[in-house]
Amino acid sequence: MEIDGHPLTYLLHLNGWSATKYLTRLDGEHRRLGYGRIATKDRKRVTRWTRYGITPEMPAQLAMAALHGIPAEEITARPWPEWLKLACIRERQLLDAAWNPQTTIELLDRVAATGGPMERRGFLVVTGIAPLLAGAAAAEPATARTQGRRIGRQTPALFDKSLAILRRQDDQLGSGQVHASARAQLRLITTTLKTRTCTEETTRQLYGAAAEASRICAWTAYDSGYHALAEEYYLVALRAASSSHDPVVTANTLAFWAIMRYSTGDPRGAADLVHGALGQALRIDSPRMAAMLHARLARAHAHAGDSRASARAQNAALDAYDRARDRSPEEDPDCVYWVNLGELRMLAGSCALNLGRPGEALTQFTDAEDGRRSADVYREDDFPRGAAIYLAREAEARIALDDLDGAVDTAHRAVDHMGGVTSARGTSTLDNLRSKLAARKDVPLVRDFLESTA
Known part of the structure; x- marks a missing residue:
């Protein structure tokens, strides 16, 4: 049997429980914790949790944690249903x-x-x-x-x-x-x-x-x-x-792992991974790698909502990159071939967007595309998936600033870059952008874009 992506569905299948049996077990924990009874015959409740994105009320989540032997503090450390994966x-x-x-x-x-x-x-x-x-x-x-x-x-x-x-x-x-x-x-x-x-x-x-x-x-x-x-x-x-x-491959592994961590609801874990990578960087003579790692730390802090820590890490990234300017890229490890000032600005713009600062985000995104030196410009043609994701974020910033003309123009560029690239992450980013634009579909320009890219 193929299991869908929800951990509760996986647990039901693993244990051979029907929705009714699961609710019966959950009811026992719910009452033991002092929250009263759960309607054990309401099978649709489980369906709403697993298929329609409904988040259970906190007493029900606490009962689930108790049922599956998960510490209650994990519920606040991870969003639903991420914490339930600990049972799987x-x-x-x-x-x-x-x-x-x-x-x-x-x-x-x-x-x-x-x-x-x-x-x-x-x-x-x-x-x-x-x-x-x-x-x-x-x-x-x-x-x-x-x-x-x-x-x-x-x-x-x-x-x-x-x-x-x-x-x-x-x-x-x-x-x-x-x-x-x-x-x-x-x-x-x-x-x-x-x-x-x-x-x-x-x-x-x-x-x-x-x-x-x-x-x-x-x-x-x-x-x-x-x-x-x-x-x-x-x-x-x-x-x-x-x-x-090898400190290079260790640091690079930790840095990429951090991307997944802060993108899936664990910014603190991501920061821990990057700090581990920065410890490795002390053994590496590569300011370009140091700049990349500090930029990743800035992203983790931005996802955590810590604007000051994110700003400190961004400044450290720029300081490190300044030291890289006098070096040939061949002096750095090959795994950081993609790091330049344009990339760092795109990451800074992404941080600003996470922190609710669309104006600052837009400035960073546009500066990344208009560097004074060719070596400083974000290379869209070399990184079409990355360009699509960053352009989608730029369009999101323009929506927040009520620049719908600019948002639609940028969205078209994002869609063009994703052509021929297979990436669920990129596709999901564009889908999220379309959802934000759909809220303004009463505007003809927006409606035309949504219809032409459906």
Whole structure:
């Protein structure tokens, strides 16, 4: 049976409960907590919760938490129904296994062997970031491998070239078309680790390549809307990065994981991940990477509604980028090839929008498109999915400022950029923009746009 995306639906199926049986169990907890009875025959109540976006009243949520053994404080830490996913965790090995190279290979082998299309496999939710970072910091480093035919020092470099191509293909084509290729690379790297003899240095480089391949799998899964699968790949990526003792791949993994975290209701966890990445950045001579990490921290704080902390992080990002101006981009790790001043301004505009400052957001968005130097301009043609998402946010800012002409013009540009790109995240962003414009469909210009893009 295929399970839809709601954790309560998953729990009902997992336990073999009908809606009536579930309400009966819930009624017992509801009364035990002193909230009175629940109508156990009202099966449509469960349907309203799972299919129509109705949020249960707080007493019902507290009863659910008690029924499923979830601490009540998680209800305030996570929005409904995110906190209920804590009852759905199946993949405990990824969380509890020892942090050593052999266990990492076993876990890499397991996730790399997953065949077929991306699919929901339960709900894996990491509840605490600090223990993961502590485990990563104490992880045993990889040592030389002594089984199978010896490979040379050039093998990791070949994998790095393939991964660099995958990163750029994701920019141009979207995650839906790249995920399978990333998974194939992960399988190949993992097989090489398992079956070949190599020096300690080469082994650590292969673990680093496996970490980046898993990170790309995670990112493309998240961008395609498969958050549980992405979380699984991020966990394995962090383990492989820790075995490699490579600060670059570790910091990059944590930074991309943070994007998913603050975008799905956990800005505090995202901030913890970025702080972990910034600790790695102390070992990396890359102001461009430091700028990217501070910009990610600013996004996490903006999602949390902390304007002062977000502003501090934005200033730190710009200061770091100023130090990058005198360097060639080739001096920085390849994984930050996409970072320039235009990108940082787009991220600053996104922060302002999260914080309810559409005027400031619009200034940042337009400045990103009109840099004085070509190296400072956001490169829309190189990043069509990113451009579509940022343009949708710019259109949202214009709607808030009652500039409907500008909003519609910007929305058309966003739609044009998404043509040929497969990205559930990008599509969802455009759908949200259409919903905001639909509130003004009495305006002919807006109505024409909605009809032409239906």
